Amino acid sequence: MELSFIPSTYVSYPLTANWFQSSFVNKQTCFLIKKMAAQSAAHLTTSNVDKPSIFELVASHSLDSTFYPALKRIATYLGTINPERYGKILKHYDEIFLILNGIVQNYYLKKHGGSLSESFYGLTRYNLSSKHFSRRDHLMSLLILVIIPYLSRKLEIKMTKLKEKLQDEISTEDKYKLLGLYSYRSMKASFEFAQIIKYIMYLSGFSSTHSIQLMVARIGLRHSSYQEESFKLSDIFSGNVKLSTILSSLMLRGLEFGGFFLQFIQWWQDSSTSQKSIAQLPIPDPPILDQIANKYINICPICLQNFLIPTTLQISGYVFCYKCITKHLKKHQYCPVTNYPATMDDLIRIYDS
Incomplete structure (x- = not known):
């Protein structure tokens, strides 16, 4: 019986099965081949198991992008019901969120090796070169x-304000700002297109990362092997679990499920909005004019003159001159009549038909 697979070193010898089994060198060669094949198969299996699907990555990113607008809605509500007490929260919301987000993300990166949303989906970060998560990472x-x-x-807000300003008048200096605005839009569109290409490369197996930012940082994502310390209710009463462990677990679970709840609420609102158009909603009755509203009929509450480019502040419903209200909001960021917190985003231009 001739063997069809033998090492190239012995190709000139017609060996039999009995001779092959008795050869020590060939036994070692077979052993090495089997070992290499097993290691290769194990490596491929591990890589496929550890690699997250694109759906997990997109879901993680979607959850992470939910926190900012959801918490801002809460801040806006508080600022509306009590402007004097909570108005500063809305005014400095970006900075407050920056601090809170930094604290939460730093804790999760330190404990789980991933962000809050990534930990919720069982993902962790690692360096593409060292396969570990270092201080630099x-x-x-x-x-x-x-x-x-x-x-x-911050840049998006600044560009939005610049766009509104350039709609009214364009000077020589504003032409350069307009060029910068168009350049920003082009770069943003190019980045989004490159991100789509990155998704396709990740799906096709040509890239280890799904994000351009992670690619630049040489950081990848994989399924986490971390197992949180578990305990039963009886362990709590018997004192086998530390109080700090219980509080930490409750806090983390509250953050994770709170984030999932916010994402569910956002999905529910988007679904309801898509099913009901504005045209189908009943038109509410106009509000009853009080003494303050009667005082400013057909005149701007700031300059007390006839409207010049009438603009309404949707937070309070009052109409002002465009230049008057924009100048006021840049300094104070609240309605000059009701003191409700407001920004430039709350302005709506009124055009005569």
């Missing part, structure tokens, strides 16, 4: 999760 992750989103939101 920790700082780079904080930069990506906390600092860059904050700067991006």
Whole structure:
């Protein structure tokens, strides 16, 4: 019986099965081949198991992007019911969220090796070269999760204000600002297109990361092997579990399920909005005019003159001159009549038909 697979060193010898089994060298060769095949199979299996699906990554990103608008709605509600006490929270919301987000993300990166949303979906970060999560990776992750989103939101607000300003009048200096605005839009569109390409490369197996930011930082995501310390209700009463462990577990579970609840509420609102258009909603009755409203009929409450480019502040419903209200909001950020907290985003221009 001839063997069809033998090492190239012995290709000139027609060996039999009995001779092959008795050869010590060939036994060692077979052993090495089997060992290498087993290691290769184990490596492939581990890689496939550890690699998150694109749906998990997108869901994690979606959950992470829910916290900022959800908490801002709460801050807006508090600022509306009590402007004097909670108005400053809405005014400095971006900075407050920056601090809170930094504290939470730093804790999760330190304890779980991933962000809050990534830990919720059982994901952890690692360096693409060393396969470990180092101090450098920790700082780079904080930069990506906390600092860059904050700067991006600030830049977006500034560009929105610049766009509104350039709609009225364009001077020689504003032409350069307009060029910067178009450049910003082009770069943003290019980044979003590149991110789509990155998703396709990740799905096709040509990239280890799904994000451009993670690619630059040389950081990847994989399924976590971390198992949180579990305890039963009887362990709590018997004193076998530390109080700090119980409080930490409750706090983390509250944050994770709170984030999931916020995401569910956002989905519910988006679903309801898509099913009901504004045209189908009943038109509410106009509010009853009080003494303050009667005082400012057909005149701007700030300059007390006829409206010049009438603009309404949707927080309070009062109409002002465009220049008067924009100048006021840039300094004070509240309605000059009702003291409700407001920003430039709350202005609506009124055009005569």
